[in-house]
Amino acid sequence: MSLxxxxxxxxxDLRFTLKAALEAEGYNVHAAASLADAQALxxxxxxxxxxxxxxxxxxxxxxxxxxxxxxxxRNHHMPVLVVSARDAEPPRIRMLDAGADDYLVKxxxxxxxxxxxxxxxxxxxxxxxxxxxxxxxxxxxxDLDKRVVCKDGQEVRxxxxxxxxxxxxxxxxxxxxxxxQLLADVWGPDxxxxxxxxRLYMGQLRSKLENCPADPALLxxxxxxxxxxxxxxxxxx
Amino acid sequence: xxxxxxxxxSAQSTASHxxxxxxxxxxxxxxxxxxxxxxxxxxxxxANQALVLVLLSALAALWLHVVxxxxxxxxxxxAFNYQFVPPRGTFTVDLHQHVWLLAAMLVVSWIxxxxxxRQRQLTQQAQQQAQRAQQLRLLGDQCRAADDARHxxxxxxxxxxxxxxxxVAVMLVKPAPELACTLVGSANESEQSGLQLCASMSAQMxxxxxxxxxxxxxxxxLRASQGSLGAALLQLxxxxxxxxxxxxxxLHAQALCDQLGLALERLQVQQQAMVDKxxxxxxxxxxxxxxxxxxxxxxxLATILGAASSLHDQAERLQPQQQRQxxxxxxxxxxxxxxxxxxxxxxARLDAPGVVLQLDWESAEEIIGTxxxxxxxxxxxxxVQTQLEPGLPLLRCDAVLLVQLLGNLVDNAMTHGAWPGxxxxxxxSARGADRMLRITVADRGPGLEGKVAAQASRRGTGVGxxxxxxxxxxxxxxxxxxxxxxxxxxxxxxLPVGSPPEGLPPxxxxxxxxQQQVQQQIQQQxxxxxxx
Numbered sequence: 001m002s003l004x005x006x007x008x009x010x011x012x013d014l015r016f017t018l019k020a021a022l023e024a025e026g027y028n029v030h031a032a033a034s035l036a037d038a039q040a041l042x043x044x045x046x047x048x049x050x051x052x053x054x055x056x057x058x059x060x061x062x063x064x065x066x067x068x069x070x071x072x073x074r075n076h077h078m079p080v081l082v083v084s085a086r087d088a089e090p091p092r093i094r095m096l097d098a099g100a101d102d103y104l105v106k107x108x109x110x111x112x113x114x115x116x117x118x119x120x121x122x123x124x125x126x127x128x129x130x131x132x133x134x135x136x137x138x139x140x141x142x143d144l145d146k147r148v149v150c151k152d153g154q155e156v157r158x159x160x161x162x163x164x165x166x167x168x169x170x171x172x173x174x175x176x177x178x179x180x181q182l183l184a185d186v187w188g189p190d191x192x193x194x195x196x197x198x199r200l201y202m203g204q205l206r207s208k209l210e211n212c213p214a215d216p217a218l219l220x221x222x223x224x225x226x227x228x229x230x231x232x233x234x235x236x237x
Numbered sequence: 238x239x240x241x242x243x244x245x246x247s248a249q250s251t252a253s254h255x256x257x258x259x260x261x262x263x264x265x266x267x268x269x270x271x272x273x274x275x276x277x278x279x280x281x282x283x284a285n286q287a288l289v290l291v292l293l294s295a296l297a298a299l300w301l302h303v304v305x306x307x308x309x310x311x312x313x314x315x316a317f318n319y320q321f322v323p324p325r326g327t328f329t330v331d332l333h334q335h336v337w338l339l340a341a342m343l344v345v346s347w348i349x350x351x352x353x354x355r356q357r358q359l360t361q362q363a364q365q366q367a368q369r370a371q372q373l374r375l376l377g378d379q380c381r382a383a384d385d386a387r388h389x390x391x392x393x394x395x396x397x398x399x400x401x402x403x404x405v406a407v408m409l410v411k412p413a414p415e416l417a418c419t420l421v422g423s424a425n426e427s428e429q430s431g432l433q434l435c436a437s438m439s440a441q442m443x444x445x446x447x448x449x450x451x452x453x454x455x456x457x458x459l460r461a462s463q464g465s466l467g468a469a470l471l472q473l474x475x476x477x478x479x480x481x482x483x484x485x486x487x488l489h490a491q492a493l494c495d496q497l498g499l500a501l502e503r504l505q506v507q508q509q510a511m512v513d514k515x516x517x518x519x520x521x522x523x524x525x526x527x528x529x530x531x532x533x534x535x536x537x538l539a540t541i542l543g544a545a546s547s548l549h550d551q552a553e554r555l556q557p558q559q560q561r562q563x564x565x566x567x568x569x570x571x572x573x574x575x576x577x578x579x580x581x582x583x584x585a586r587l588d589a590p591g592v593v594l595q596l597d598w599e600s601a602e603e604i605i606g607t608x609x610x611x612x613x614x615x616x617x618x619x620x621v622q623t624q625l626e627p628g629l630p631l632l633r634c635d636a637v638l639l640v641q642l643l644g645n646l647v648d649n650a651m652t653h654g655a656w657p658g659x660x661x662x663x664x665x666s667a668r669g670a671d672r673m674l675r676i677t678v679a680d681r682g683p684g685l686e687g688k689v690a691a692q693a694s695r696r697g698t699g700v701g702x703x704x705x706x707x708x709x710x711x712x713x714x715x716x717x718x719x720x721x722x723x724x725x726x727x728x729x730x731x732l733p734v735g736s737p738p739e740g741l742p743p744x745x746x747x748x749x750x751x752q753q754q755v756q757q758q759i760q761q762q763x764x765x766x767x768x769x
Contacts, residue, residue, distance in 0.1 A: 107575045196598035196737045214625045221603040223636035
């Protein structure tokens with residue numbers, strides 16, 4: 001059964017191009033040009049189980065996608081990918097913190113969009129997260145149940161803080177976790193502005209887990225936003 | 238020199254004020270002379286004694302005020318008559334010739350006294366004129382050397398203070414529409430409004446000016462060629478109502494104020510000229526840049542339009558491989574255009590006044606890692622090496638901007654940093670140097686001169702490097718291009734290193750399970766100790 005995607009985009013050409021590209025990949029695309037259309041499509045979704053993923057543009061003629069994201073998050077659990085021409089970072093961080101699964105800045109390639117959609121669908125949204133318990137990719141093996149981290153088969157000793165940081169990234173493997181989310185989940189809500197903690201511990205984690213810490217292949221930086229653990233192609237959901 | 242002059246002026250003016258009240262050397266002359274006259278009585282005849290008296294009155298006139306000196310002469314004549322002219326001990330005079338002698342003596346002494354004091358006054362005036370001219374010249378010179386309004390005001394304040402020895406306040410009034418006032422020295426509210434009034438009317442106020450005569454101070458405008466740029470307040474002291482300050486002192490003070498007014502005006506004109514020049518330069522730069530941007534955008538657009546229209550119109554006549562090639566060209570050029578747009582937008586944003594940076598503590602390692610990774614994704618054929626000194630300090634910067642800067646440099650090295658037919662070799666290195674971080678992007682291409690030549694034909698470079706410069710500038714750093722030892726070019730970015738907040742990060746908040754385990758362990762440790 002093909003997956004249903006709700007595409008909310010007001011630009012006619014881009015909507016047409018994306019719809020064609022997604023349908024070529026086997027998705028069932030419902031296109032909406034405005035917030036009202038999108039809400040109507042959601043309300044009368046067929047099949048009734050609804051939509052599997054939402055692609056949401058921010059600047060829409062009848063309102064801001066930001067408000068729509070908030071109402072979506074209150075009632076639905078499907079993944080939401082925000083697409084926007086706004087490349088300034090604060091909205092990007094705000095969207096991620098507000099519950100968007102990912103954020104794509106226009107212009108982007110179809111390949112990039114498809115990759116991000118795959119990651120988002122694997123996580124099946126933020127609210128009902130089937131937490132990843134095991135991560136294995138490029139020589140790194142993390143088992144969250146046993147609290148064991150191995151690099152190329154050798155066990156790596158991590159401090160409790162390093163471990164928690166890694167575990168937080170593993171649970172969202174493939175997705176950007178914002179600085180704020182990391183700081184709040186690892187150090188507590190009082191520390192959300194202390195980004196220099198993160199720099200220190202990410203440096204330590206990289207020196208223990210990366211082959212070349214200066215040229216990381218696993219723990220990636222999203223400048224001004226947060227960190228991303230590279231998606232493992234066969235991560236069991 | 239200035240100090241000496243000021244001190245001299247101060248002493249002089251205070252003394253000239255006091256000398257009108259006390260002429261004690263004159264009194265001393267009279268006392269000593271009278272004693273001499275008495276002790277020489279019997280050795281000199283009356284005519285000689287009279288001559289001594291004339292001499293005394295001439296000497297005393299050197300110090301005494303003219304009226305006082307003349308009164309002293311009259312008094313001395315009467316005393317001389319009483320003590321020396323026979324019959325002694327009375328004011329009567331026996332001989333007619335003695336009456337003539339006394340009268341002649343009095344008239345001669347008065348004339349001498351008057352002449353002496355007149356001469357003294359003229360000398361004093363000449364000295365004063367010379368000193369004031371010197372003071373005026375000095376203030377003019379100092380103001381010319383000063384390049385700051387506040388310093389000029391300080392100079393005027395100290396110059397005016399030497400005139401009266403009383404407190405002086407100066408207020409600068411900015412022209413409309415700002416109308417902001419700066420006050421140097423102390424003035425109460427009514428004095429401040431007086432200063433503002435004086436500046437706006439451009440007229441003197443206070444005793445002797447015909448305006449607000451009752452004020453215990455002079456208000457003098459700082460006059461320039463058009464209106465006044467402020468006003469000065471000269472307190473006149475408690476005794477001013479008994480002994481008013483002379484008008485010429487006020488005129489001199491006004492001349493000093495005008496000197497400052499003109500100097501301030503000159504400064505304003507200079508500053509305005511500089512602002513105008515910068516604006517004109519910025520305008521020229523903007524026009525050049527706009528032309529470059531338009532040109533840079535048109536080239537990839539032409540390629541895209543060509544390839545896309547070919548695919549659209551000739552699809553059935555093209556081989557599948559040709560179609561794929563055309564599509565790849567469109568993707569490449571569109572990406573190039575996207576980067577160009579990013580750079581152009583960023584340039585416009587950074588050029589706007591009041592640009593806000595998203596500053597945070599960032600690790601240079603992470604930023605360079607991101608740049609290198611993105612470059613490899615874009616062009617897997619290029620070899621990008623990194624050389625990072627261990628333990629690099631954290632940077633206080635906007636990560637997105639810095640990634641854009643380094644990305645542009647790496648892009649530039651990938652595009653121009655190789656001889657034709659060879660794959661580009663890019664090296665990114667970072668090391669600390671004297672409270673700065675030095676990040677270098679180097680290649681083994683034809684070098685900078687080749688690059689400058691290539692800029693004319695190759696698109697995007699102008700805007701890209703302009704953005705790099707702008708980003709370096711807003712971070713308080715510098716960017717420069719240098720020839721690389723051993724061939725090639727390198728761009729060197731110097732960024733200032735701040736000191737991150739003190740203190741080590743605390744440990745992570747422990748999950749409940751771990752906390753429970755720890756508590757159990759603690760209890761187990763305590764219990765065995767309690768048993769024995």
